[in-house]
Amino acid sequence: MSSKRQLDGAKRIVVKVGTSTLIHPNGRINLQAIDQLSFSLSGLVNEGKQVVLVSSGAIGVGMGQMGLDARPEKIPEQQALASMGQCELMTIYQQRFTTYGQKISQVLLTHDVLDYPESRQNVFNTLDTLLEWGIIPIINENDTIAVDELDHHTKFGDNDQLSAVVADIVDADLLIMLSDIDGFFNKNPRHFKDARLIDEINKIDSKVIEQAGGKGTKFGTGGMTTKLKAAKRILKHDRMMILANGENPSIIFRIMNGDKIGTLFRKK
Ligand SMILES: Nc1ncnc2c1ncn2[C@@H]1O[C@H](COP(=O)(O)OP(=O)(O)O)[C@@H](O)[C@H]1O
Numbered sequence: 001m002s003s004k005r006q007l008d009g010a011k012r013i014v015v016k017v018g019t020s021t022l023i024h025p026n027g028r029i030n031l032q033a034i035d036q037l038s039f040s041l042s043g044l045v046n047e048g049k050q051v052v053l054v055s056s057g058a059i060g061v062g063m064g065q066m067g068l069d070a071r072p073e074k075i076p077e078q079q080a081l082a083s084m085g086q087c088e089l090m091t092i093y094q095q096r097f098t099t100y101g102q103k104i105s106q107v108l109l110t111h112d113v114l115d116y117p118e119s120r121q122n123v124f125n126t127l128d129t130l131l132e133w134g135i136i137p138i139i140n141e142n143d144t145i146a147v148d149e150l151d152h153h154t155k156f157g158d159n160d161q162l163s164a165v166v167a168d169i170v171d172a173d174l175l176i177m178l179s180d181i182d183g184f185f186n187k188n189p190r191h192f193k194d195a196r197l198i199d200e201i202n203k204i205d206s207k208v209i210e211q212a213g214g215k216g217t218k219f220g221t222g223g224m225t226t227k228l229k230a231a232k233r234i235l236k237h238d239r240m241m242i243l244a245n246g247e248n249p250s251i252i253f254r255i256m257n258g259d260k261i262g263t264l265f266r267k268k
């Protein structure tokens with residue numbers, strides 16, 4: 001067995017970063033993580049890759065701004081926090097990416113863009129143009145609009161699934177999902193000391209689904225269940241996904257080098 005993964009020269013890459021990577025447990029912004037992420041993604045663009053960043057964190061950053069240590073129950077309050085936090089988050093990204101000479105843009109999406117071929121095409125046209133220009137689009141769900149109503153489905157559910165949808169829209173080769181855990185384990189490692197990291201998964205069957213548990217921190221949403229839903233979509237369309245620990249986002253360079261880090265989801 002080869003000690004390196006063959007990522008088949010992946011050129012168009014979507015990177016998803018979860019709230020738990022961007023926010024310290026004390027609620028403050030993890031500047032080091034954002035800096036490393038900006039450095040690594042700018043480095044990939046300089047190597048000739050096309051990179052989209054799907055970034056969570058708006059609500060988490062908004063909570064920090066308002067001094068809250070628990071997510072409010074009321075949806076309008078969550079949306080207000082997202083609106084504040086998104087602005088702050090983009091300001092920090094703008095600063096850090098500028099340091100590395102990298103231009104960025106912001107794209108906020110709702111699920112219903114997928115229901116309308118014209119909207120979907122417009123999203124593709126925008127993203128494709130940005131990527132051709134060497135810009136890194138930073139995508140989040142448009143939390144102000146995104147709520148689930150009976151007849152108007154605007155919510156993706158979570159950014160794990162949003163990132164897989166984005167990978168489809170831009171026809172990405174690879175989705176790198178950075179979380180607060182080293183990859184997919186055969187059981188939740190926060191509850192079981194003997195949990196084992198799985199190197200590669202080729203199919204999301206009921207056995208794999210049963211191994212997935214809930215979220216890890218107060219900032220996370222969905223836990224492994226939503227990451228597996230995203231992986232299912234990725235496999236269905238013959239793309240690759242790597243789930244890895246975003247604690248130190250420069251891990252992206254080693255991932256792209258084919259080092260066996262985290263869990264690779266790929267069809268056999
Ligand atoms: N089988 C599993 N393997 C790895 N992590 C798991 C598993 N089942 C549940 N988890 C939990 O999923 C968490 C990651 O998801 P989440 O908290 O939503 O983070 P993020 O903010 O990165 O989306 C881990 O911290 C872990 O507690």
Ligand SMILES: N[C@@H](CCC(=O)OP(=O)(O)O)C(=O)O
Pocket residue numbers: 017018019020055056057058059060082140141143157158159160219220221222
């Ligand atoms: N749109 C929300 C993110 C929702 C979400 O999926 O968060 P996470 O599980 O941390 O990736 C925000 O920016 O706070």
